[in-house]
Amino acid sequence: xxxAFQVAKERFYLFAERVGLDRLYPRENLAERLTTPDRSVxxxxxxxxxxxxxxxxxxxxxxxxxxxxxxxxxxxFHPVVDLxxxxxxxxxxxxxxxxxxxxxxxxxxxxxxxxxxxxxxxQERLTKRYAKVMISEFGAEKDIPAPDVNTGAREMAWIMxxxxxxxxxxxxxxxxxxxxxxxxxxxxxxxxxxGVIFCVEQAAKEIGLDLxxxxxxxxxxxNVGSASAVFLSELGAKVIAVSDYYGAVRNPxxxxxxxxxxxxxxxxxxxxxxxxxxxxxxxxxxxKVDVLVPAxxxxxxxxxxxxxxxxxxxxxxxxxxxxxDAGFVLMDxxxxxxxxxxxxxxxxxxxxxxxxxxxxxxxxxxxxxxxxLRQIMVNAYQHVYETSQxxxxxxxxxxxxxxxxxxxxxAHRRGVQ
Ligand code: NAD
Numbered sequence: 475x476x477x478a479f480q481v482a483k484e485r486f487y488l489f490a491e492r493v494g495l496d497r498l499y500p501r502e503n504l505a506e507r508l509t510t511p512d513r514s515v516x517x518x519x520x521x522x523x524x525x526x527x528x529x530x531x532x533x534x535x536x537x538x539x540x541x542x543x544x545x546x547x548x549x550x551f552h553p554v555v556d557l558x559x560x561x562x563x564x565x566x567x568x569x570x571x572x573x574x575x576x577x578x579x580x581x582x583x584x585x586x587x588x589x590x591x592x593x594x595x596x597q598e599r600l601t602k603r604y605a606k607v608m609i610s611e612f613g614a615e616k617d618i619p620a621p622d623v624n625t626g627a628r629e630m631a632w633i634m635x636x637x638x639x640x641x642x643x644x645x646x647x648x649x650x651x652x653x654x655x656x657x658x659x660x661x662x663x664x665x666x667x668x669g670v671i672f673c674v675e676q677a678a679k680e681i682g683l684d685l686x687x688x689x690x691x692x693x694x695x696x697n698v699g700s701a702s703a704v705f706l707s708e709l710g711a712k713v714i715a716v717s718d719y720y721g722a723v724r725n726p727x728x729x730x731x732x733x734x735x736x737x738x739x740x741x742x743x744x745x746x747x748x749x750x751x752x753x754x755x756x757x758x759x760x761x762k763v764d765v766l767v768p769a770x771x772x773x774x775x776x777x778x779x780x781x782x783x784x785x786x787x788x789x790x791x792x793x794x795x796x797x798x799d800a801g802f803v804l805m806d807x808x809x810x811x812x813x814x815x816x817x818x819x820x821x822x823x824x825x826x827x828x829x830x831x832x833x834x835x836x837x838x839x840x841x842x843x844x845x846x847l848r849q850i851m852v853n854a855y856q857h858v859y860e861t862s863q864x865x866x867x868x869x870x871x872x873x874x875x876x877x878x879x880x881x882x883x884x885a886h887r888r889g890v891q
Pocket of ligand 1 (some may be wrong): 510621622623624625658666693694695697698699718719720755769770771772791792793794818820821822
């Protein structure tokens, strides 16, 4: 059975051995230290539903590593959330913040719940309850939540409001991904997709792909998937297939992405979109395209379906969308993969900008956010590219080599007491 935390640890050990972590820091046991979360909190949440009945849900927050700065990571509300999934996501967060070299560690939180089945007032009560029981974990210099699957600006506003109610004062930097009206950053809502596309542009140059005439498909049409699709189509690429949880839509001439986005914002499902033909959800993976962006959940491309993949380039918008064994198959097929810990780091990077703006109470315009994000993503991509050339390895291994070196050195200097 797939276990994301197991996968995350195996990957880390593989790369740590290649880096020679034990040789560089003898007797410090850093591999074990860096694969063991600092702190895991699991709580029971009782939610009173609108009909008066009570639903019990498990809530989690895992603070994995803060050697390089405060814990940072999103909150996911989803029926398959469990402690191991949250640990894996928290693990990847501290690797990611190290790859793009922003001064944070890694954390993640979640609630195991069918959040979309709840009524809006129930959603608010559950989010505020979660924030209340976790309140001593959160803080602008301690642990800073952000959106992930099924959470967004609305949930961040509720968490910030709970923090303010309990502490009796503002601390805007306690969450990122807030509404702009409450101190959120311009550009945060689309930042992850923006970062994905900055990476895709670099990779396209590297493999000689002209994006203005390229084809693409996008799995998942939420925050990351929809923004990735919008930016790809703005570059002239034809996005020929898009999926969500309920199905997929296809149009070989290219989907009208702004119209599809509007359709979804109005409550429609992607397969109901009139501008294409509905196809089975996972048939999206068999589409012959230049660029594939998996932007849904972990383990989407696995040993069962990897043979169907015909893309030249895969940009991991989601966290952990390619299983380890499927990754080896893609390597043999010479499919270029931009790893999640680099590719989707645009979200946490603009979260960092938001936190900086909150601390200064001085707000940037959208152009500055975009320029600074581009600079960080392009530099990180180049660093990963050069490291992969130097060690003749995949970009994933290169990204881990960079992250492990940064975090291990910080852990070593901090020492043990
Ligand atoms: P979201 O809730 O906004 O969207 C998720 C989308 O995936 C929805 O359209 C949903 O219908 C779809 N989906 C779910 N299961 C699917 C399936 N089996 N097949 C096809 N589509 C499916 O979530 P999001 O914030 O866009 O996050 C997506 C991924 O990106 C996650 O792995 C998340 O951890 C990662 N991520 C998000 C951010 C961010 O800023 N939101 C940042 C970095 C990484």
